[in-house]
Amino acid sequence: MDSLFLTNLTSPPLLFFLLGVAAVLVRSDLDIPDQVAKFLSLYLLFAIGFKGGVAIAESDLNLIVARDLLLATALSALMPLYVFQLLRKHFSVADAAAAAATYGSISAVTFVTATSYLDAVQVSWSGYMVASMALMESPAIIVGLIVYYRTASAGDTGRDTNLREILHESTTNGSVFLIVGSLIIGWLVGPQGYAQVKVFVQELFVGVLCLFLLDMGLVAARRVQDISGGRQMIGRLLLWGLLLPVINAALALALVTALNISVGDGVLLVVLAASASYIAVPAAMRLALPEANPSIYLSMSLGITFPFNLIIGIPLYHQLLAWLA
Amino acid sequence: MDSLFLTNLTSPPLLFFLLGVAAVLVRSDLDIPDQVAKFLSLYLLFAIGFKGGVAIAESDLNLIVARDLLLATALSALMPLYVFQLLRKHFSVADAAAAAATYGSISAVTFVTATSYLDAVQVSWSGYMVASMALMESPAIIVGLIVYYRTASAGDTGRDTNLREILHESTTNGSVFLIVGSLIIGWLVGPQGYAQVKVFVQELFVGVLCLFLLDMGLVAARRVQDISGGRQMIGRLLLWGLLLPVINAALALALVTALNISVGDGVLLVVLAASASYIAVPAAMRLALPEANPSIYLSMSLGITFPFNLIIGIPLYHQLLAWLA
Amino acid sequence: MDSLFLTNLTSPPLLFFLLGVAAVLVRSDLDIPDQVAKFLSLYLLFAIGFKGGVAIAESDLNLIVARDLLLATALSALMPLYVFQLLRKHFSVADAAAAAATYGSISAVTFVTATSYLDAVQVSWSGYMVASMALMESPAIIVGLIVYYRTASAGDTGRDTNLREILHESTTNGSVFLIVGSLIIGWLVGPQGYAQVKVFVQELFVGVLCLFLLDMGLVAARRVQDISGGRQMIGRLLLWGLLLPVINAALALALVTALNISVGDGVLLVVLAASASYIAVPAAMRLALPEANPSIYLSMSLGITFPFNLIIGIPLYHQLLAWLA
């Protein structure tokens, strides 16, 4: 068991994440310019989408694939329901709903890091898992908002709520759009088109991931430092930031085992369930649910759940699935 | 014939251009940070210049080369003359002159996309065509301005016009400078120097082009959406934005056939003639001819002619040249 | 002898540096966006640190290594002492102290360019020289400030000077932190981890260096143009900007020869001694010694010493060491 954790802990991307955290702890002025950080994330979405699409073009799609995609979508719509119930005693209705959407949705970078981990430990995974990821970005946003509107009193929501607008925001978010678009293009051009961009997409991937996770380390650590509200709030965020991924992972693990999904794909599905969004969902929440405090849901997802999944979650889920298989 | 269009339509760079257009149409917030987009374009100029220079170092320059370079320069100086006459009935003198300069000059990205298209369909082309491109950037600016000053009434031009300054602007534009500089450096260092940067310059090229054209799709589509002035103006821009590349391409096609230029080089020369500048010329025009409305010449070149050449023009010119050869 | 200079003068990175200088001279508007330039420098630090760490993991560390690291650190602490004495007759105490820190410290980009030069002329060098570089960044800052406080009259320094804060600034500077961090990570992951990022770190290196030095050419030339203060000041900056690297190089050369250090490592140590900081030190000086005029120490190190080392210094030091060996 230790060996998986050790492999993970000595993978360059994770070490650069920790380096970023360390930089904030020693108050270094190390900084990745924001436009560059955004570009690195666009590259990762482009590359993983493209690779996934090409993989789909090379495989044959069948009922199993359809079942798995459906499963992923259903999970993403289901998770916000119980997350909201769990959180509403400890947070305001708006904050609980926003966090529910956040944890129902996924973190593309956690997924990407998991694929790079699987490649490193030489466990194969299917290209269509990228499609699963794309499908899991948006449903949780819709469910989270529906839950909010059903719970909040009439007075609270007396502003121009527009479900169509929200649906639009949640499905046309830039990162969702790029990953889906790249997936479709990769599918269309297949292995022949892939040959033209292979070095760019494949050989640079881990290097770019290192620099990107360095930035994520900086950003995540700064968010933790910015948490205000005293000890009690910090304790609460810490508790739920660790509990929610474990709960969601447990549910996904049960499903993966029940359905006999392969270890590689299973790890990715569990990682998707356990991960929390810090790109698509916060962007949508600021528009659709501005009364929710981003320093709650962003701190939890980016400052606690993201590092947890990266450092412990990924090898842990792998280990558990390997045992259960 | 269809196969060339199909090849083009299934090339990754073009598909990413279309993805960018689609993102704007569905109002996605997908966005490439502007500093990164600028860098991607610098990379493309650097790479194509360097490659062109190395190719020149490897070939032997002869009279044919000199003739072709002269031809390209002459074309760029000639085209603004009739473009201005064609446009002045429908636009103000300043706008017609600015558009004339725009269409006499070239679009480096259209050229770069054409080279990547030729590589994909395995048609060879000469490195010195990069020099042709560089030579075609500036003359049209000068000719466009001369035409303007000869036509505009004295009152209109009663400001500090300074031909030396204009000449300076048009020849030291950053993109012209980088491409010429990279060409010369590539020439100086030859294949030996090239070996040190080959992966960077060669293997990343198509991938970077994909991301850059994604951005161009976003920018071009936004420009089309920003067009104001009613139906009549839109109709006019659409008409000339499609007509001018065809006219310029026809002229270049005739010359290429008459002079028996090879298919690969011929396609590139036709593409250069048909393409319109949206970097060097607008930048120079804002300084030298501020009364010209950029939303006219930029919308035409960037919003209409650029997509036309990318999607239809390049394979069309290739097809025609293949027939005529 | 000429052949080394020629090899250097025809290396792509140096030619792009000169292209940047030329762009400023002809007043081209060529420009590398600042966030991108910063990212290119982060990439270079990441790559050289990672490579150095992997090289250390592959070698066996012994007493010689310890001696060389100690030597580098000692040099960096020693040089500011005499540089300060040399400069204080010609500049204010604060300016002399800041310049002393600048010249005692090192320029990572000069080092990186030297490694790329050695690779091109196929002279081998040790990975732990990267550690030497990292060790030489900070001591000079501390020594420079100590010298300043011992010399300046009480009245001048009557503000909240805080040695701990200065120590902190000088050791947690972003560029120092990234290079040390990458070195340690490279060391930890070794050749196995390196394989995952090899193309990114190795094959892109010279290409990125070209674009980065293009930017450095622009920045350095602009700084020279910004120098104000009349002929006398320019003469003084020019004199010391050329003299100081030669003096520091001479000292390092003597030590390298006396200790029989290999040619490759020797060249790098001499280059480190001869180079002057324009990242870590100016950033620290603006905080710790704001009364020193950055247009003096930055102009000297960035505008004069940096180009000198790049164009003449590196091959000269190599030539001299080859003779003395």
Add this chain to the structure above:
Amino acid sequence: MKACKRIEIVIEHPLAPRLAKLLSDLGVPGYTMIDGASGAGDRGTRRADELTGVSANSVFIIACDDESLVKEIIEGIRPMLSTSGGICLVSDAHWVKH
């Protein structure tokens, strides 16, 4: 030179397109927007370092010489400010009309 009001609004980046739309719907003569600002206020620190720009601010500057339009702008943005935070400052200025 013509007397006018200078309105300065700091708002979180995701709301910038909405504010721009509001301004053009109200028929303002023009506006200028500076992106990527950071800041601090009642809702804590906002850093321009995130991938979504969720934490970044945008600064809008509006010159307006029509008093009633100024009022409309202020009333229009008030609800945005109260749900999402940010500030709006109004000051006197002179507009160099060319």
Add this chain to the structure above:
Amino acid sequence: MKACKRIEIVIEHPLAPRLAKLLSDLGVPGYTMIDGASGAGDRGTRRADELTGVSANSVFIIACDDESLVKEIIEGIRPMLSTSGGICLVSDAHWVKH
């Protein structure tokens, strides 16, 4: 604190070097420039998303406590604004002289 004028100019990015030169030729005590602004006005929408910056704006801020110089600056930039667009606002401020 000394009374002064605060001049704020929004001009298209390609003209920024010219404006900077004009200001230093006029002998202004200093200026600050913020690049990469977007905006809208009589000439339509200007976005900071283009490769040349042709469509981007630059914002200049000038503190000036010399009334006659203020007039010279205003007269100097007027022709720029009328041919190329943009705005210039002048307001009262106090300058913390250190």
Add this chain to the structure above:
Amino acid sequence: MKACKRIEIVIEHPLAPRLAKLLSDLGVPGYTMIDGASGAGDRGTRRADELTGVSANSVFIIACDDESLVKEIIEGIRPMLSTSGGICLVSDAHWVKH
């Protein structure tokens, strides 16, 4: 709307974190910071083109409706300005309180 002071500070980028700390130590209600400005002044040209940002400026905007706090801010930044350069402008504004 409430009368307030609008304080605008231009300071070199390396000092921005110190200024931010000073402001929060003084208990200002909030501030907005724009990074990457260039400029010119007594100490020559400052360009936002360098790797360290040593030569770049940061612009701070502070709205403050507490007169005594305004004084404290001004006194707090005076020493920074005198050793490191930059400017501080104070003007009258109205704050749209929501």
